[in-house]
Structure formats: structure tokens, C-alpha cells
Amino acid sequence: MSTHPAQVAEARVLINHEVGLHARPSVKLTKLAKGFGARVLLALDEEGPWIDAKSIVKVMATKAPKGAVLFLRAEGSDARDAVEALVALVERDFDEGEAYAVPS
Amino acid sequence: MPSPLRLTGTIASRGFAEGPLQPLAATTPLIRTSGSPTLEAQALRDAKTRAIAELKELAAATQGPGADMLEFQVAMLDDDALTESTFERIASGTSAGAAWTDTLGEQIEIYEAAEDEYFRARSADIIDIRDRVLRVLSQANDLAIPPGAILAGDDLTPSQFLAVDWARGGGIALRRGSAASHVAMLARARGVPMLVGLEGLPLAEGETALIDAEEGSVTIGPTDEARTHFRRRAAAGAGQKRRAEAAALAPGRTLDGTDIAVAINVADPGELSDVDVRTCDGVGLMRTEFLYGGGLPDEETQLAAFRRVVRWAEGRPVVIRTVDAGGDKPVAGFTIEETNPFLGLRGVRLALAKPEIFRVQIRALLRVAAEGRVSVMFPMISVPAEYEAAKTLFLEEAQVLAARGVNFAMPRLGIMVEVPAVAIFPELLSGAAFFSIGSNDLTQYVLAASRDNGAVASLNEVRHPAVLGLISNVVRFGQRHNLPVSLCGDAGGDPASLPDLLATGLRSISVAPAQLPLAKLAISQLNLGAGS
Numbered sequence: 001m002s003t004h005p006a007q008v009a010e011a012r013v014l015i016n017h018e019v020g021l022h023a024r025p026s027v028k029l030t031k032l033a034k035g036f037g038a039r040v041l042l043a044l045d046e047e048g049p050w051i052d053a054k055s056i057v058k059v060m061a062t063k064a065p066k067g068a069v070l071f072l073r074a075e076g077s078d079a080r081d082a083v084e085a086l087v088a089l090v091e092r093d094f095d096e097g098e099a100y101a102v103p104s
Numbered sequence: 105m106p107s108p109l110r111l112t113g114t115i116a117s118r119g120f121a122e123g124p125l126q127p128l129a130a131t132t133p134l135i136r137t138s139g140s141p142t143l144e145a146q147a148l149r150d151a152k153t154r155a156i157a158e159l160k161e162l163a164a165a166t167q168g169p170g171a172d173m174l175e176f177q178v179a180m181l182d183d184d185a186l187t188e189s190t191f192e193r194i195a196s197g198t199s200a201g202a203a204w205t206d207t208l209g210e211q212i213e214i215y216e217a218a219e220d221e222y223f224r225a226r227s228a229d230i231i232d233i234r235d236r237v238l239r240v241l242s243q244a245n246d247l248a249i250p251p252g253a254i255l256a257g258d259d260l261t262p263s264q265f266l267a268v269d270w271a272r273g274g275g276i277a278l279r280r281g282s283a284a285s286h287v288a289m290l291a292r293a294r295g296v297p298m299l300v301g302l303e304g305l306p307l308a309e310g311e312t313a314l315i316d317a318e319e320g321s322v323t324i325g326p327t328d329e330a331r332t333h334f335r336r337r338a339a340a341g342a343g344q345k346r347r348a349e350a351a352a353l354a355p356g357r358t359l360d361g362t363d364i365a366v367a368i369n370v371a372d373p374g375e376l377s378d379v380d381v382r383t384c385d386g387v388g389l390m391r392t393e394f395l396y397g398g399g400l401p402d403e404e405t406q407l408a409a410f411r412r413v414v415r416w417a418e419g420r421p422v423v424i425r426t427v428d429a430g431g432d433k434p435v436a437g438f439t440i441e442e443t444n445p446f447l448g449l450r451g452v453r454l455a456l457a458k459p460e461i462f463r464v465q466i467r468a469l470l471r472v473a474a475e476g477r478v479s480v481m482f483p484m485i486s487v488p489a490e491y492e493a494a495k496t497l498f499l500e501e502a503q504v505l506a507a508r509g510v511n512f513a514m515p516r517l518g519i520m521v522e523v524p525a526v527a528i529f530p531e532l533l534s535g536a537a538f539f540s541i542g543s544n545d546l547t548q549y550v551l552a553a554s555r556d557n558g559a560v561a562s563l564n565e566v567r568h569p570a571v572l573g574l575i576s577n578v579v580r581f582g583q584r585h586n587l588p589v590s591l592c593g594d595a596g597g598d599p600a601s602l603p604d605l606l607a608t609g610l611r612s613i614s615v616a617p618a619q620l621p622l623a624k625l626a627i628s629q630l631n632l633g634a635g636s
Contacts, residue, residue, distance in 0.1 A: 019222040023176040023229070028436050030179060031399055056176075057185040061214055063223045096441050 038076025388614020451484025
């Protein structure tokens with residue numbers, strides 16, 4: 001995980017959930033993201049498009065399947081905490097099973 | 105006029121109701137007239153707010169995977185991304201309903217175009233979201249369900265129930281359904297007569313129906329004679345209810361003078377505003393699951409909720425149950441999806457598996473214990489190690505609070521007796537400060553029949569000798585070891601079950617507030633033959 005100390009944090013994590021970023025994981029992910037002041041974005045490709053990780057409508061619309069790599073990016077004073085918490089959630093397989101982090 | 109039809113079914117909520125039949129299929133949205141863009145935007149905002157409130161109330165009361173989907177719908181509705189484009193459409197002159205339908209239509213297309221079957225299936229949820237808001241929108245102008253009607257259909261959802269103004273009478277008659285469903289619980293809580301399992305119930309709109317949910321019958325298109333008879337019975341029933349309300353203020357005492365403590369079960373402190381504290385002997389079960397409806401609650405939120413109930417009780421004892429979540433009552437970030445949640449990680453098992461979450465609640469419990477007669481009980485205890493582990497967490501968190509310099513007290517720590525192993529051999533848990541028999545779960549575990557499944561609901565009977573025998577075993581153990589024993593399941597509030605329950609020697613029950621008057625009346629008419 002490469003992070004810039006002050007404002008921006010980035011990470012990537014492998015989605016191992018059986019049906020991908022579906023309804024329940026999306027609810028958990030957006031709820032968690034909303035708990036941070038930082039702007040939180042996610043994408044399925046490093047080049048984007050980047051979407052608002054606090055919007056479940058947009059997160060669901062990515063239809064991220066099992067095995068997709070999720071790119072996370074946050075901007076703001078608690079950006080680093082936000083990215084760490086989100087990575088941890090995906091790594092814990094949204095508290096529903098097993099998952100693996102991709103070292104980067 | 106067709107000849108009268110009389111059907112019998114299962115009583116889900118007692119009482120009498122007379123009114124025109126309202127088939128549930130006919131409660132679909134009506135056309136509303138639209139106004140200016142400003143009015144339309146406001147109508148949509150109001151409808152969205154009401155739909156969210158409805159879903160939240162529903163999610164809090166729902167068990168099983170359905171609660172997940174409701175929470176997902178709340179999150180989707182709450183997302184500005186969905187409403188922004190609707191407001192744009194309204195601004196350009198489209199009505200609220202049409203704008204909402206168009207916006208959601210785009211979303212539905214996204215899901216229907218998905219390659220993944222799972223995502224394709226989500227289009228049904230989006231359609232549900234769309235229709236829920238449309239329904240609320242149409243109800244803003246037209247009351248789809250006339251007050252005082254008898255709702256008739258295959259089954260009824262809690263959201264449909266909550267959409268009706270029951271203060272103006274009415275009843276429910278269902279072809280299927282279950283007396284243990286959440287709609288039935290809501291109906292009992294609001295005193296709405298409800299019958300289920302009425303096979304062959306005709307859905308004849310406007311036809312007069314008489315629900316006699318004391319004998320379990322519904323009469324469609326009654327003769328004048330039948331109507332007169334019904335009204336006489338209903339008036340007698342109302343008299344019984346008035347006597348019950350009078351009995352509620354008297355202490356719980358049988359004909360032979362045996363005192364029975366009658367406390368109440370509280371699912372949400374909001375319920376207490378309608379309850380006269382003088383009618384009960386405190387709170388025998390305060391559930392805490394409602395706190396977790398919107399995610400994990402912090403210590404202060406929990407303390408505030410506990411404090412509200414303890415203050416309401418005015419010095420009477422309050423028993424708070426630690427969070428009883430599980431795969432069947434999911435909480436985001438806490439519960440785990442399981443194929444067999446009733447035999448899985450639920451109740452205290454889950455709390456002990458996630459101590460960092462449990463400790464937050466424990467600190468709030470320790471703090472409120474300094475402010476009243478507070479006891480705490482653990483749900484789903486199976487073995488003494490679980491009780492000891494939970495107790496250790498209380499001791500550890502007491503030290504944390506002491507170090508913080510916060511006021512606290514150690515509450516009495518008891519257990520729910522709902523796992524048959526504990527009821528069969530309570531000796532192992534003699535270290536607990538008290539027992540509270542959870543007759544709902546105990547019954548379903550002993551008879552291996554879910555209370556939510558209409559197909560086996562008839563097996564779920566607290567008066568089965570095996571269940572009564574276990575209750576008696578626990579009561580006698582309590583008597584021998586001077587350990588207080590109470591019962592906080594639905595059976596305690598059921599006048600038909602009370603004689604058998606009290607015959608086991610049980611002298612303390614806790615019932616839903618709506619059941620309290622009739623339970624006290626039933627107790628006052630019982631003779632336990634004390635002194636013989």
C-alpha cells in the first residue's frame with residue numbers, strides 16, 4: 001500500500017466475496033466510507049473511472065465481481081484511516097468469509 | 105347477495121372486527137394528480153422520507169435474510185445519487201411519480217443488463233424500491249386502504265400493515281400467514297384482530313366481514329342474525345377488555361391470593377410512552393437489538409436508551425438483555441451469514457466472538473447499573489464457560505471505567521434459559537444470579553419446529569408436556585437454590601397458557617405491554633389452591 005502522508009491515500013485489494021461487491025457488502029462498504037470526512041473513491045481500474053465510494057447506487061453499478069481488484073483512493077485529513085479501514089473490510093471478506101489482500 | 109360463508113382459522117391476534125373486505129391485491133398505487141415542480145419535488149422528498157422510515161421500522165422488526173435486503177433498500181433510497189436525476193426531471197416539468205419511474209427505470213436497466221446472475225436478480229429489489237415510493241406517493245393523496253376495513257389476502261407484509269391507520273378499527277384475515285410472524289406481533293402490539301390460515305377465503309371487495317378472533321372465525325356476508333350475535337359477543341369482549349384494563353392496575357394475584365410478579369417486555373423504549381408504569385412490576389426483558397438497526401451503536405447511545413427505560417421504571421427492577429443478534433437478526437459489521445442461524449453464532453455466542461463490540465455495550469450497562477435496579481442477562485447460554493467469559497468481560501470493563509473515573513455499578517448477571525441443555529441440567533449454571541426462561545426459543549428448540557414457519561407452527565406449542573416439564577425443572581431448581589426464575593416469552597402473556605405455566609410453580613412473568621391487561625385478568629381468575 002502506497003500512501004502519501006498528509007492528504008491522499010491509495011490502496012488496492014482483491015475482492016474474494018463469492019458474488020462480488022453485491023448488496024450486503026456494498027451497504028457495509030458505503031456505510032464505512034461515510035464514517036470518514038475524507039472524499040473516498042473507488043475504481044476497478046487504476047485509470048478509473050473513479051466513483052464515489054459513499055454512494056451505494058454508484059458502488060453497486062460497478063458490478064464488481066469476485067476476483068476483481070478494487071482500487072481505493074481517499075483525499076482528506078483522515079484519508080489514510082479511511083483507506084485502511086476499507087481495505088480491512090474487504091480483506092475480512094465483509095465479515096462474511098475468507099479473502100486475500102493483494103500486496104502492492 | 106351470495107349466501108354467508110363462515111371459515112375458521114388460527115388466531116394470530118385476539119379481538120373482534122367488523123368491516124368491508126379489502127383485498128390486498130387491490131391496494132396497488134392509484135393515480136394521483138400532479139402539481140407544480142416545487143410541489144412535485146416536495147411530494148417526492150416526503151415520499152422518500154416516509155418510505156425510508158417505513159423500511160427502517162420494518163428492518164428493525166425483521167428476522168432472516170429479508171432484513172439485509174431491507175437495509176440495502178434503505179441505503180439505496182438514502183443515496184442522493186438516485187434522487188438528483190429525479191429532481192432534474194421534475195424541474196423540467198415531469199410529475200414526481202413519472203420522474204421517479206424514469207430514474208429507477210435507468211437503474212433497473214443497468215441491473216438487467218448485467219452478465220452476473222446475482223446482479224441481474226437485484227433488479228427485483230430496485231423494482232421494489234420504485235414501487236414502494238410510488239405507493240407512498242399515491243397514498244399521499246388517496247388513502248388506498250379505507251379505515252376500518254378487513255384486509256384480506258394470502259399474506260400481509262409488515263410494511264403493508266404499517267401503512268394502515270389502525271386507530272380507526274379494522275382487522276386482518278389471511279389465507280396463509282402465521283401467528284408467529286412479525287405482522288402477527290405487530291397486530292398483537294396494536295390490538296388489531298387477525299386470523300391466519302383461512303383456506304378458501306374469498307377476496308370479495310366491499311363484502312361485509314366479521315372477524316371473531318376469540319373463537320377464530322370469519323363470516324363473509326353475514327345474515328342479520330349472525331351480525332347481531334357477533335355484536336353481542338364483541339360487546340362482551342370489549343367488557344372483558346375493560347375489566348382487564350381495570351385489573352391491570354391491581355397487583356398480579358390469583359384467586360387464592362398467590363402473588364405473581366408481572367413485568368413487561370420492551371423492544372424499544374418508544375413503546376413505553378403508552379404504558380402506565382403502575383400496571384407492571386418493572387421490565388423483565390429489555391431487548392437491545394433495536395440499538396443495532398442502523399449499524400453498531402456507541403456507548404453513549406446505548407447508555408441513553410438504557411437510562412430512558414430505567415428512569416421510566418421509577419425504581420422498579422429492569423432486566424436488560426445483552427444484544428441477541430445472529431444470522432436471523434443480522435447487524436452490519438457484527439453478524440455472520442449462516443445457513444442455519446438458529447443453531448449458529450447468535451446471542452451470547454456472537455457477542456463473545458466479537459468482544460470489541462460486546463465491550464461497548466457492557467460499559468453502557470455498567471454505567472446505567474449505577475442509576476437504578478438494573479440486572480443484565482445473557483441470551484443463548486449453553487454452557488457455564490459462556491457465562492463465566494461474559495462475566496469476566498464485565499469485570500474487565502468495570503476496571504476500565506474505574507480508571508476513567510466514570511460512575512458505574514456491577515449489575516446482577518443472569519441468563520436466559522432457552523437452550524434445552526440448560527433447562528435439562530440447570531445445575532451447571534447455578535452460578536448465575538437469576539434465570540429467565542425464554543419460552544419462545546426453548547419451545548422451538550425442544551420441538552424442533554420454527555415459530556416463523558406456518559407449515560410446522562402447530563408443533564410449536566409451549567404446553568407440550570416436554571416443554572412444561574423443562575420449565576418445571578428450572579422453576580424447581582430455582583426454588584431449591586433460592587435463585588429467582590422468571591419467564592419472558594410470549595406464552596406468559598397468553599391467557600390459555602398461563603394456568604399450565606403457573607402450575608409449574610412459576611411466580612414471575614414478563615409480557616408484551618399489550619398483553620399485560622389480559623394476562624393480569626387471567627391471573628386474577630386462577631385458583632392455584634395455595635395453602636393446600
